[in-house]
Amino acid sequence: MKSICGIDCTNCEMSGTCNGCVATEGHPFGAECLVAQCCKKGKTALSELKEKLIAAFNALHIPDMEEVTELNALKGSLANIEYALPNGTVVKFWDDNKIYLGNQLQKKDSDRCYGIIADEKYLMVSEYSGYGTNAEIVVFKQWNDAENK
Template identity: 85%
Template sequence: MEENRMKSICGIDCTNCELSGACSGCAATGGQPFGAECLVVQCCKRGETVLDTLKKKLIAAFNALHIPDMEEVTELNALKGSFANIEYAFPNGQVVKFWDDNRIYLGNQLHKKDSDRCYGIIADEKYLMVSEYSDYGADAEIIVFKRWN
């Protein structure tokens, strides 16, 4: 039973994941390991090269933003929404989150050059976001949020 619990569709080794206790694996859940869609699984179901093509397009889209002091994007990783779903405070006091905590997206964290702050990048098939923040998402601000595809 334990072996079936962690089978993945995309080939990721789920046995070392820190969330393995809360996840039944995407094969067992039809590509919804936490109850919401996994972007990686969606791509894998559509063909062998779809995920690589999507990653290349997204990497190009992030790099085309030419954000000052952001490292070049070279890799995107499968990322559970709750890891990147920072709260953003708007001037009117409203606090907003943009992503589904249980969905799997593509993203990464990049260091801001000559700073102790980071850039968080995250995307799905329609939208991409770049945010800047301090440790553990403190003082987060949106740099870019846009439809890319």
């Protein structure tokens, strides 16, 4: 399989379920890949988006969250935690088949983690225990206007 972003697909554990982003025009799992869409815009588009997102996450000044220095491509299903809303409804916010940018950061002096995830329009910070249990939304907001579309 050939990738648009230059990732070596042969080393990916999901290569058996992925159709390849070149063959699918940036929709390897049937939904949009944020990384592929950036790469189609030009050589610097992905690094520029990552820089803006890192700045947006760090500007939240969340207590006990490490500084964000890196974002990785994440398939939605790997980061799409269920959240219980105050009315008891359980929801997920992300598409399991899309590729987003995100990371996991250790909460300082705690066994809990912060999960960060974003697309070109929204970002989310959540806090959770191991394997996404007891998840709580810390921030979910629109972070970007139409300038990066």
